[in-house]
Structures are given as structure tokens and as C-alpha cells.
Amino acid sequence: MVSKAVALLNHRSLQLAAITALLILAAGLRFHLLGTQSLWNDEGSSYVQALRPFGEIAYNAGLDIHPPGYYWLLAGWRLLAGTSEFALRSLSAFASLLSIAFAYTLSRRLFGWGAGITAALLISLNTFSIYYAQEARMYALLALWAAASFWALAEFLRRPSGRWAVAVALFNAAGLWTQYAYPFVMLAQGVVALAWLTMSKQADRRGLLLYIGANLLTIALYLPWLPTALRQITTWPNTGDTTPFDAALGTLLTWMTYGISTPNVPLAIPMLLALFGLLYIKRDTLWEMLIPAAWAIIPPALFLALGLFRLDNVKFLLPSQIGMALLIGRGIWVLWTLKPRYGRGRDFATRLAIVVPPLTAVLSIVYLALGAWDGVPPLYNDPAYQRADYRAIARTIESGLREGDAVILDAPNQEEVFRYYYVGAAPIYPLPQGLGGDDAATHAEVEAIIASHMRAFVVFWGETERDPQHVVETTLDQQAFEVGETWYGDVRLARFVMPLEPQITREADAQFGDSITLESYALSAETVTSGDALQVRLDWHANAPLTIRYKVFLQLLDANRTLAAQRDSEPGGGLSLTTTWTPGETIRDQHALLIDLPPGEYMLIAGLYDLDNPGARLPVGDSDYLTLGTIIVQG
Numbered sequence: 001m002v003s004k005a006v007a008l009l010n011h012r013s014l015q016l017a018a019i020t021a022l023l024i025l026a027a028g029l030r031f032h033l034l035g036t037q038s039l040w041n042d043e044g045s046s047y048v049q050a051l052r053p054f055g056e057i058a059y060n061a062g063l064d065i066h067p068p069g070y071y072w073l074l075a076g077w078r079l080l081a082g083t084s085e086f087a088l089r090s091l092s093a094f095a096s097l098l099s100i101a102f103a104y105t106l107s108r109r110l111f112g113w114g115a116g117i118t119a120a121l122l123i124s125l126n127t128f129s130i131y132y133a134q135e136a137r138m139y140a141l142l143a144l145w146a147a148a149s150f151w152a153l154a155e156f157l158r159r160p161s162g163r164w165a166v167a168v169a170l171f172n173a174a175g176l177w178t179q180y181a182y183p184f185v186m187l188a189q190g191v192v193a194l195a196w197l198t199m200s201k202q203a204d205r206r207g208l209l210l211y212i213g214a215n216l217l218t219i220a221l222y223l224p225w226l227p228t229a230l231r232q233i234t235t236w237p238n239t240g241d242t243t244p245f246d247a248a249l250g251t252l253l254t255w256m257t258y259g260i261s262t263p264n265v266p267l268a269i270p271m272l273l274a275l276f277g278l279l280y281i282k283r284d285t286l287w288e289m290l291i292p293a294a295w296a297i298i299p300p301a302l303f304l305a306l307g308l309f310r311l312d313n314v315k316f317l318l319p320s321q322i323g324m325a326l327l328i329g330r331g332i333w334v335l336w337t338l339k340p341r342y343g344r345g346r347d348f349a350t351r352l353a354i355v356v357p358p359l360t361a362v363l364s365i366v367y368l369a370l371g372a373w374d375g376v377p378p379l380y381n382d383p384a385y386q387r388a389d390y391r392a393i394a395r396t397i398e399s400g401l402r403e404g405d406a407v408i409l410d411a412p413n414q415e416e417v418f419r420y421y422y423v424g425a426a427p428i429y430p431l432p433q434g435l436g437g438d439d440a441a442t443h444a445e446v447e448a449i450i451a452s453h454m455r456a457f458v459v460f461w462g463e464t465e466r467d468p469q470h471v472v473e474t475t476l477d478q479q480a481f482e483v484g485e486t487w488y489g490d491v492r493l494a495r496f497v498m499p500l501e502p503q504i505t506r507e508a509d510a511q512f513g514d515s516i517t518l519e520s521y522a523l524s525a526e527t528v529t530s531g532d533a534l535q536v537r538l539d540w541h542a543n544a545p546l547t548i549r550y551k552v553f554l555q556l557l558d559a560n561r562t563l564a565a566q567r568d569s570e571p572g573g574g575l576s577l578t579t580t581w582t583p584g585e586t587i588r589d590q591h592a593l594l595i596d597l598p599p600g601e602y603m604l605i606a607g608l609y610d611l612d613n614p615g616a617r618l619p620v621g622d623s624d625y626l627t628l629g630t631i632i633v634q635g
Contacts, residue, residue, distance in 0.1 A: 015113045019104055019120060026100050026124035030093040030133040033380055035086030038391035040489075041461060043136040044417020047088060050074040062228045065236050069177030070138030085136075092140035096133030099140070100124060102147035103322050106154055110288045111330045112337070118365055119322075119329035125372035127259025127379045128321050135387075138178050139315045145175035146185045146319030150291060153189055156214075157196045157287055160207035165214040172214075173221035180233055181316035184299035186218075188323075191294045196287040237465075241310040248309040252300050255314060256324040257368075261385050262375030273364055274324070276331030292330060295323025328368070335361035388461065388489035390414075394421035396486070396493065397457045401426050404454035408446075410473065411436065411466030414459055414491075426457075436466040446475040450498050456480070460492040470575065477573035481535045481592035484567070497533045497592050500524040510626050512608050513618035515544045516578070518626065519586060521606070527632045528595045534631060538589040538606065540571065542581040549611040550578045550618065554591050556602040556631060564602055567593050570611070599635040604628040 039047065045064075049057050049071040057075060061068035074091055081087035100123050108116030123129050132139040149171035156164035172189075175182035193211055197203045219226075243251075254262065257270045278293055299320045303309065308316070338357035379385050397407060405426040409415055412430030422428070429449055432442040449456060456476070463470060476482070476496050485494040502522035510518040517540065524535035536554055549570065556565040570577055571589040581587055607625035610616040617624035 015108075015117070018117050019101075022104075022117065022120045022124050023097060023100060026120075027093075027097055029124065029130050029376065030096055031090070034089050034093060034134055035084055037085070037134075037387050038389045039085055039088070039136065039417050039420055040387035040390065041414055041417050041491075043088065043387075044390070044415075044420050045413065046071065046074060046136045047083065047420055048416040050078045050083070050088070058225075062232070065232055066138060066179065067177045067225055067229065069174065070141050070179075073141070074136070088136040089134055092135055092137065093133045095140040095144040096129060099129075099144045099147045099322060102144070102151045103326060106147070106151040106291070107326045107329055109151075110154060110291065110326075112333050114336055115326070115329040115333035117329075118332050119325040121365070121369060122257075122325035122328060122372065123322055125259075125369060125376065126257075126321055126325070127261045127372070127375045127385075128255045128318065129259070130376070130379060131260055131385070132315055132318055137315075139318045142175065142179045142182065142316075143318045143322060145171050145178055145182070146295070147322050149175060149185065150189065150295060150323075153192065154288070154291060156211070157193070157200065157207075158202065160202065160204075160210050162210060165210040166217065169214040169217035169221065172218040176218065176222045176229075177225065179316065180229060181299075184302050184316075185295070185319055186215075187302065188294040188298040191298060192287050192290045195290050199283055199286050238307060239310060239313060240307040243309055245304065248304060251311070252304075252309075252314065252317065256296065256300075256317070256321045257328070258372045259375045259379070261378040261382065262371060263378075265371040265374070269364065270328055270368060273328045273331035273335075273368075276334045277327040277329070279331075279334055289330070292323050292326035296320050296327050297323075299323075332361045332364050335364070383489070386489060388491040390417050390488070390491070391421050393459060393488050393491065393493050394418060394424075397422070397426070398424040400457075400495075402455065406449055406453040406456045408449065408456050408458040408472065410458060410460050411462040413466065414461055418459065431472050432467055436468075439469050439471045442467065442471045443475050446472055447479065450476070450479050454498055456496045456498070458494045458496060460494065461490065473573065474575055477575055477590065478588070481533065481590045482569070482573050483533050483592045483594045495594075497535065499590075500535055502535070502537065504629065506628075508626070510620050512620045512626075515542055515546055516550070516608065516618065517541055517543060518606075521628055523604075523629060526629060527634060529634050530595055530597055530599065533592040533594050534604075536591045536593070536604075536606070536628070538571075538591070540581075540587045540589055541585060542578070542583045542587075544583055546578045546581055548578065550608040551611050551614075552589060552591065553607050553609065553625075554593055555605050555625075556593065556595075556597070557605065558600065558602055561603070564597055565593050565595065567591055595633055597633050599633050602631045602633060604631050 049060060052060065052075070054072055054075065057071045058068045061071060074088070077091045078087065081090055100120050103123055104116040104120040107119040149168055152164055152167035152171055156168055172186055175185060197208060253267050253271070257267065258265055278289060299317055303317055335357045339354070401424050407426050407428045409418060409428060409430045412432065415428065415430045418428070429445070431445060432438065458476065460473065463472065480496040480498050483495040483497055485492055503525045504523040505520065507520050508518040512518065519539040519541060521539065522537040528534050538552065551568050551570050553566065553568045555563055558564045569591060571587055576587050576589065605625040605627050607620065608618040620626050
């Protein structure tokens with residue numbers, strides 16, 4: 001008896017040590033470099049929401065496509081933790097850790113401690129989970145409520161009681177208040193409950209009434225927000241794209257199995273293990289197997305069926321990553337516990353049959369863990385997985401500000417995150433106003449900015465949704481001069497100088513190749529102070545339809561004919577592509593060269609080259625460029 005008790009204690013100690021080690025690993029991965037990256041656009045919105053009173057949080061959430069639950073929680077959290085990047089994101093990191101704890105507890109309760117440890121390992125290493133655990137948004141919390149509600153549901157279905165019914169209702173209500181995608185989770189729970197009602201011995205009339213009561217309580221707790229939710233869901237534009245079904249499915253399975261940054265790992269083995277997870281022994285316990293299956297399959301299936309797929313929307317399925325981990329964990333545990341029948345005699349084949357399943361289970365765990373781990377370093381180091389650096393954008397603008405400058409944010413929902421970092425004196429103009437749509441008003445506002453400022457820093461992000469006609473950029477390209485641009489992740493910072501009356505205007509009538517003519521050009525000045533910009537206007541026309549996209553280059557050459565300054569751009573700042581030119585129509589093309597050169601005389605030249613073959617310049621006369629004049633730079 002003593003030896004059996006000691007063995008049992010050691011066994012439980014091993015389980016405790018394993019899950020403790022995994023939670024420490026998961027915490028390390030989620031808190032590693034948590035505050036290093038800049039907040040990005042949506043995190044800025046979370047920050048501003050967390051500063052508001054609860055009533056204002058709800059009002060502003062009603063104008064967006066997210067319920068206020070996460071923002072309320074973050075508002076309380078920041079009172080304790082602060083408003084640094086680390087503090088704001090730490091709520092998501094802790095929510096992710098709690099999700100792992102719930103997933104382990106649920107899987108261990110349903111299938112055994114080995115299944116629980118495997119599921120916890122797969123969630124801990126999954127970069128889909130880690131990425132959103134490091135973001136000040138609601139998606140890690142969405143996964144937590146899903147994990148907690150499935151745990152409570154499993155306990156309820158084992159022993160139907162009012163206490164567990166209330167727990168299910170509370171967790172589901174929290175999920176609904178957190179994200180509009182949560183009903184996908186509840187539908188998966190409904191499938192599990194239906195299997196329980198039709199096949200389980202524990203199901204009775206009282207259990208059915210309690211389950212119905214739990215759902216009614218969930219609805220009652222969400223009722224104050226339900227009209228807003230219905231309005232937002234039915235009127236918000238569908239943001240899905242036309243990705244082919246097989247590509248979309250492959251992305252979902254990869255993210256749910258390994259993560260967002262695991263390179264080209266085959267899915268055959270984890271999908272085979274997931275199929276093993278669908279095996280069950282007793283009809284009465286079918287609902288247990290259906291918990292991870294419905295959790296992993298139903299939300300993604302609805303997601304694809306409703307045409308919601310695009311990469312930015314896959315985060316709504318973060319809860320299903322936990323379901324997939326439970327399903328694969330169960331499949332591995334089925335392998336581990338598989339015991340083939342054999343007689344008294346144990347020949348080599350019988351012994352091999354005994355060893356192969358558990359060995360396969362161990363190798364499968366190693367294979368999956370290594371595959372997931374391959375994606376961990378890129379998550380922290382690869383620029384493809386770094387958030388847009390608004391911190392650097394603000395610092396760049398501040399370091400270059402002059403009197404008379406302006407900052408334009410296109411689209412306006414960048415204002416929250418930009419102001420988190422920006423401390424400059426130049427005024428900020430979020431454009432278009434509101435959700436956009438009034439192009440004439442936007443055009444007029446940009447013209448007013450051009451008329452009242454000398455320069456503008458313009459931050460472009462999300463303009464496809466808020467400024468789909470690119471009114472801000474088009475107006476600036478037509479009436480101002482772009483000096484240069486820099487990309488910070490998927491955010492572009494462009495600099496414009498406002499038009500000066502040109503001091504030099506010359507006819508050119510220069511033929512570039514067979515089909516393009518430079519009619520005339522204008523220069524803001526021939527004498528420029530270092531630190532200012534030289535403005536150049538080029539008036540082109542095509543003599544015939546063009547099938548090649550050409551880039552314009554402007555260069556300043558020093559006395560040794562060495563390149564001193566350069567600007568390359570497609571005409572019109574990329575909005576007047578040569579392939580769109582109508583023959584005979586004059587195309588006004590404005591450029592600016594930022595002059596940061598020592599005093600002296602420089603030769604200004606211009607030309608065209610094939611976008612796909614930069615070495616292929618169009619000939620003009622006996623040269624491959626046209627000289628526009630001599631520029632004198634003063635100190």
C-alpha cells in the first residue's frame with residue numbers, strides 16, 4: 001500500500017511539474033520583448049478607449065465593430081498596471097496564460113493528463129497564440145472566455161447543476177461582450193450539447209432545462225448591447241476577400257496547428273493525429289470527443305462559408321486554435337494508450353505492436369513541437385511579423401519639424417496611436433473626417449492645408465477603406481510636391497512641400513523614345529539653400545498608347561558628373577502610370593528634390609526608364625537623359 005501511494009504521489013508530482021514548466025515556458029514566450037515594439041493602429045484605439053469613463057467607452061464602441069467588454073477590462077487594468085506598451089499588452093499575455101491553464105484542465109478531465117500536457121504544449125508554442133498574447137487587443141481575451149466556457153460546459157454535462165449552468169452563462173456572456181465572433185463558439189457548444197442530450201445517460205429533463213436557462217441568462221446579460229450588436233454586424237462592410245478555398249483552408253489549418261510564422265511545415269501528420277482524436281469508444285461519451293472537434297471545426301467552417309476570410313480576420317478564430325490543440329492532443333493520447341490484443345505468447349511482432357503506438361505518440365509530439373518552435377524566432381526577429389512602428393514615425397517627424405509644417409493622417413483612425421507617441425508642435429489633420437465618403441469635402445480640406453502650410457508629413461494607412469478614391473494623396477500629388485517616402489511596416493510616411501511660384505519655365509519638346517514627349521518643365525528656382533527642396537514640374541504627353549510602366553528620375557550631378565542627389569518615382573507620385581496615359585493628353589507630373597548638399601554648382605537632369613528594367617533608359621536625342629539646367633546650392 002505504501003509503495004502504491006508513493007508511486008501515485010510521484011505520478012501526480014510529475015504532472016504538476018510538467019504543467020508548471022509549460023506555463024513558465026508559455027509566460028516566457030508571451031512576456032518576451034512585450035514592450036519593445038511600438039503600439040500599432042488598433043492598439044492605439046485600445047489605449048484611448050481605456051482612458052475614457054465606462055459610459056464613453058460604450059458609446060465609442062458602438063461606433064466601431066467591437067463590443068466594449070475588453071475596453072472596460074483594460075480601463076481597470078491600466079489603473080493598476082499603467083499605460084506603457086508593456087502594461088497595456090500584459091492583460092492579453094495573462095489572458096493567454098489562463099487559456100492554457102483552462103485548456104490543460106479541460107483536456108486532462110476529458111481524456112487524461114497526457115492529452116492535457118500535449119494540448120498545453122501545442123498552445124504554448126503556437127505563434128498564432130503568442131502573437132495575439134502580445135497585442136493590446138481583445139483576441140487573447142476572446143480565446144480565454146472560449147476556453148473557460150467549454151471547461152464549464154464539460155463540467156455541466158458531467159454533472160448538470162445550476163452552479164455550472166450559471167458558470168457557462170457568465171463565461172459566454174463575457175465572450176459576447178468581448179467580440180462579435182463569439183457566437184461561433186456558442187454554436188459549437190450547441191452541437192456538443194445536442195449530442196449530450198441525445199446520447200448521454202446523464203441527460204435528463206432537468207439538465208435540458210438548465211442548459212436552456214443558461215443560454216437565456218447569457219442572452220439576458222447581453223441584452224443591453226444586443227441592438228447595437230445587430231446594427232453593427234448587419235451594416236458593417238464585409239471585409240472578406242476572394243482567396244481560393246484551398247489556400248484559405250491551408251492558412252487556417254497552419255495557423256491553428258503551428259502558428260503564423262512557421263515556414264512550410266506539412267499538415268499531413270497533425271491532420272492524421274486530429275483524425276485519431278475523433279475516435280471514441282462509448283456512444284454515451286461521444287459529447288466528450290465532440291468538444292475539441294466542434295470547437296476546432298465549426299467556427300472555421302462558418303467563417304469560410306460566410307466569406308469572412310482574409311488574413312486580418314483570421315484572429316477571430318483564435319479560440320479554435322485551442323480546440324485544435326485539444327483534438328490533436330487527444331489523438332496523440334489515443335496512440336499512447338493503444339494496447340493491441342495478444343495472447344500468452346509474446347513473439348517479436350506482438351512486442352513490436354505494443355511498442356509502436358506509444359513510440360509514435362512521442363515522436364509525434366517531438367515533430368509538432370519542433371515544427372511550432374521553428375516559427376518562434378521569426379515572430380520576434382522577422383520584419384514581416386513586426387507591427388508598424390508609429391514610435392519611429394513620430395520621432396522622425398519631430399526631428400524634422402519646422403515652423404509652418406503640418407501632419408496629415410490618412411486615414412483618421414491613426415490619430416489615437418499617433419498621439420500616444422507624438423509630442424511635436426505641428427498641427428495634426430486626420431482625414432477624411434469620420435468614416436470618409438465625402439470626397440469633395442476631403443479635397444477642399446487638403447487644398448486648405450496646402451494653402452496654409454509650407455510642408456506636410458503625411459502618414460498613410462488604411463486609406464483603402466477610409467479614403468478609397470485616394471483623394472488626400474491625389475490632391476497632394478496634383479498640387480504639392482512629394483520629397484520622399486519611407487515605409488514603417490505597412491505604414492508609409494511621405495513628405496510634401498507646398499508649391500512655390502516657379503521662377504523658371506521652359507519649353508522642352510524633347511522626344512523620349514518613340515512615344516513620349518516632354519512638352520515643358522518648370523523649376524521653383526535655380527538657386528537653392530541647403531536643407532530646402534527644389535520643385536520640378538514636368539508636362540508630358542504620350543504620342544501613342546503605352547504598354548510599359550516608366551519611372552521618372554531626377555538627378556543632381558556634381559562638377560565631376562557624380563550623382564549627388566536623386567529622386568525616382570512613377571509619374572504623379574505613382575497615380576498617373578504611363579500605361580494609363582491617353583495619347584495627346586498633357587500629364588502634369590510634380591517632383592521635388594530635397595537638397596542636403598554642400599554649396600556648389602550641380603547639373604539637373606531628367607529621364608525615363610522601364611520600371612521592370614531600371615537599366616533600360618529611354619533615349620532622348622543622343623543621350624539617355626535631358627539636362628534641365630544648372631542648380632546653385634547655397635550654404
